[in-house]
Structure formats: structure tokens, C-alpha cells
Amino acid sequence: xxxxICKTRTATVHLTExxxxxxxxxxxxxxxxxxxxxxxxxxxxxxxxxxSLIAAHQQTDEQLxxxxxxxxxxxxxxxxxxRKNALLGCPNDYEVFGKSLGQIIEKAHDGNLTHKGxxxxxxxxxxxxxxxxxxxxxLRSNAAKEEEKIKTExxxxxxxxxxxxxxRDEDYELAAKLRDRLKALQ
Amino acid sequence: xxxxxxxxKLSQWFSPQAPLSDIVISSRIRLARNLSGHKFISRCxxxxxxxxxxILKETILSLSELGDIFFIDIAHGSSLERDLLVERQLISRNxxxxxxxxxxxxxxxxxxxxxxxxxxxxxxxxxxxxxNLDKCWQRINDIDDAIGRKxxxxxxxxxxxxxxxxxxxxxxxxxxxxxxxxxxxxxDQLKKLFEAAKDMNLAVRGLFGEGTEAVGDFFQxxxxxxxxxxxxxxxxxxxxxxxxxxxxxERLARDRLLVKDSNILDDRISxxxxxxxxxxxxxxxxxxxxxxxxxxxxxxGRVKEISIDTINELFLLTQPAHLxxxxxxxxxxxxxxILRAETLRAKLN
Numbered sequence: 430x431x432x433x434i435c436k437t438r439t440a441t442v443h444l445t446e447x448x449x450x451x452x453x454x455x456x457x458x459x460x461x462x463x464x465x466x467x468x469x470x471x472x473x474x475x476x477x478x479x480x481s482l483i484a485a486h487q488q489t490d491e492q493l494x495x496x497x498x499x500x501x502x503x504x505x506x507x508x509x510x511x512r513k514n515a516l517l518g519c520p521n522d523y524e525v526f527g528k529s530l531g532q533i534i535e536k537a538h539d540g541n542l543t544h545k546g547x548x549x550x551x552x553x554x555x556x557x558x559x560x561x562x563x564x565x566x567x568l569r570s571n572a573a574k575e576e577e578k579i580k581t582e583x584x585x586x587x588x589x590x591x592x593x594x595x596x597r598d599e600d601y602e603l604a605a606k607l608r609d610r611l612k613a614l615q
Numbered sequence: 616x617x618x619x620x621x622x623x624k625l626s627q628w629f630s631p632q633a634p635l636s637d638i639v640i641s642s643r644i645r646l647a648r649n650l651s652g653h654k655f656i657s658r659c660x661x662x663x664x665x666x667x668x669x670i671l672k673e674t675i676l677s678l679s680e681l682g683d684i685f686f687i688d689i690a691h692g693s694s695l696e697r698d699l700l701v702e703r704q705l706i707s708r709n710x711x712x713x714x715x716x717x718x719x720x721x722x723x724x725x726x727x728x729x730x731x732x733x734x735x736x737x738x739x740x741x742x743x744x745x746x747n748l749d750k751c752w753q754r755i756n757d758i759d760d761a762i763g764r765k766x767x768x769x770x771x772x773x774x775x776x777x778x779x780x781x782x783x784x785x786x787x788x789x790x791x792x793x794x795x796x797x798x799x800x801x802x803d804q805l806k807k808l809f810e811a812a813k814d815m816n817l818a819v820r821g822l823f824g825e826g827t828e829a830v831g832d833f834f835q836x837x838x839x840x841x842x843x844x845x846x847x848x849x850x851x852x853x854x855x856x857x858x859x860x861x862x863x864x865e866r867l868a869r870d871r872l873l874v875k876d877s878n879i880l881d882d883r884i885s886x887x888x889x890x891x892x893x894x895x896x897x898x899x900x901x902x903x904x905x906x907x908x909x910x911x912x913x914x915x916g917r918v919k920e921i922s923i924d925t926i927n928e929l930f931l932l933t934q935p936a937h938l939x940x941x942x943x944x945x946x947x948x949x950x951x952x953i954l955r956a957e958t959l960r961a962k963l964n
Contacts, residue, residue, distance in 0.1 A: 543774075544772070
């Protein structure tokens, strides 16, 4: 949501006023709110956290890199647009702006960069493979190899869980598929 | 199903027979999901939103395991209906205030709601009364699996479920627990809670109020980290550590009040009861504040003649959209204040 006054920064201050029983709402950014004389109690909101993270990166490294000048071929999103409302345009943005988003993601998630947890019930092996195949094919750095390793370990872990569940649910067709996929990975 | 069927009764998640329900009002888990091969909502035109709405609506309505469910078109509903759903916590303010095709599939028992075209294509939500996150997780996980078998979610093995906002990336899980903390408020310890929560990467916000305002000492505690920590682990932290700790502090604060400041405590509770029983005009804000004090009084055994059920019911019935839908007409602020006072007097005297 954009600030109602400056129309550029993200609104992080949401004010509800009740005057003569009439409720009005205003959505302002931190600096416009301060100009309006609204003091803000310390409050932990996600938006606030995120905008401050985004602001920290604003006009620094990412503008110097290609990502700062790129727009997503699928949805037309740019990093500048992302800074305005902290929302991405499509799943592909995570690849296009991987570097700039990586720093934001790391800060928002307590230093974590890799998913741990469930994978979609319907995700069949080809979906996982094609995603991995999209990764850069030549000249892999050590870091990338390491990342690949973590990814595989994660995948094995999640597949095992899914396999257990499939067996529990007596979905043997799915279980067989998962077992084959596990074998291939191990 | 008509909305006034909802508006006249108590939400099941507001039940006083649940674990720790004197302090923990309700548990809620939501999962943020998006369809693969579609743009996120902020970059969709109405036609694309309609397409997403159709896919998700049909998929969810076809799931037999969901029991008695129905769809509400939010784009074409009245603002009063939208407000009612917000007051009953079935949809977010964001969905209510959104633009373009959007809707929600709700279980008749109000313990499940799937918001379509909110910030993400799909926001699944499961609720339970009291501290009951294990049950919520089990239920929502099964529903998510059932949907995931029918449609393809936007997912990457490395980053997990891909969401419109990177803060939800990974599991897309938001575990929230609604707490009633008048003891910590009266003993001036809320700041400590906020600080501790910040250290633990938790968000605390006021409930029934908006933005930074917390009306009636209700707070919602929720996780913020969704990447690098599994759903089970997130739930476990809430069940085993976070919530029991807050409940313990609230109980200590209440015990301290009973020992040290019982006069102040009883005065506050008695005044709340007196005003609620006799006011002729009362704002939603004041009603909420006084009901909160009365609720504390009942839970601490200082008020015996009123049940927690009645109080919980009044929290919903005295809200603006509830008053108007139950009355069957639009009311201005003064008319609402009169009707609110009447409703309170009728239930409490």
C-alpha cells in the first residue's frame, strides 16, 4: 500500500480516527506520518520490517547490478516497483531478481535461505527435476555445488516424509513413484 | 447460507470449553499458496483474477473432506456483509478492501476459510478455540494436500512455496494465537512481552482494534519466519514454549493483582459491569474495553453470575456490522450506540 501523502513510499503507519462516531482511516509512510505530527508506538509489523529492509538496500548494490535495470519477462516487474509495495509480480521474479531478493529474504527469515518443510502433494518428480535443471549448467562455483547438495538433502527429507504419508494413506501408486525418485537421488 | 445465519450466533472458535481458554481465545493457522503459471495478484487484470478465482473456487468446493462449505463472492457483496466477515475473522481487511474478482469459501462451522485473490491467490485458514494448534495443523495440512493433488502450486525446491511477498516465502505458514492479557496490561508488563517477542522473531498485534491500537487487551501473537523452519517445528515452538510462557506470565500477573491490588481490580471489574448493565449509549470501543475487564473478572472468579459464553457472544454481537445485520437495516453511529447499549442490557441484566 502506498502512502496517501507522498504516493511513493510504502504506507507503514495505519491510523484510525473516530470523530463524532465517524471512522476515517489513513495510511501513511513513516516520514509523512512524522511530518503530520503522528507519533508511533513501537510496534512490530511485517510491513514495517520489510520496508526498512528494502530501504536499506535501496539505491545501493542492486542498482549497480544488472538486476536493477532488468524487468521480468513474464510480468514486467522491476525492483523499483517491488520497493513501492513489497509485492512481487509473479513466481518468476524470484529467479530474475534472485540476488537482490536474496539479501531481503535472508534478513526477513533470520538468516535462512533454504526451504525446510512440506512440498506440494501433487508435485511429481519431473516438476522437481525441471526446476533443478533450470539452474546454471556450466561453470558451477563451489557455493552453487553446496547449494545443490543442500537442495538434494532437503528433497530427500521431504520425499521420505511424503513416502511415509503415502504409505499411511495407502496410496501405493504415489508411494512407488516417490520410492523411485528417492532411489535416483540417493 | 445467508449471512444473518452467521451473525446471530457465536463463532465456534470462541468457545470457552477449550484448552487454556481463559487466556487463549483461539488458535489459527494459515497457508499462503499461489497457482503455478499465473502472475501474482498485484500484476493480474480482472480477467486473470476471475480465471484464478474460478479454478480455486471449483477445486475447493469439490473437496468432499471439507464437509458443509459455501462460497461468498466478496467483489459483489455489500460492504456490510464484508464487514461482518471481517468482524467474525473469516476474511482479512485486505480481502474486504481489495479490488476485482475475489471471494472466500467458508465452512458452515466457521472453522475453515479459504480466501481467494487476497495478497496471494489462496490463503487457507483453519481455526480452533483455545490452544489447539496441533489440530489446526493436521487439518490444514490435509486440506492443502487435497488441493495440491488437484492443482499445481508455485513451488521451488530451494525456496519452497512462492508467495507474492517474500516475507511469506517457504512454508507460507502463519501460526497465530489470540490471547486475552488484561493482567499483563494492568501490571504494565506488555512492553516486556513485545520486546521478548521481537527477539524471538514474533509479531504481536492488537486485536479487535486496527493498526497499532489494541482494544480490550486482546493480542495476536504470530510467527514471522517461514523459510528454513518446517511447519511442524513452527507449531511445536508455539505449543511447547511461546504460548505456555505467555500464559504463565499472565497468570502470575493476575495472581499479583489479587494479592496486591485487589481493590483496584474489583473496582475496575465492578465499574465495567455497572456501565455495561445501565448505559443507554455506548461506543464499540468502550464496550470492548469494558467487556474485556468483565471477562477478566469472570475468569478470576470475581464475577459469578455471568458466563464467559455470554461475554464472548457480546464481543461479536456488539460490533457494528453484527448490530446492523441482526437489526436488518443500516444504522448511523448514534443508532448503533443505542442498539449496542440495548443489546448489552438485555444480555447482562
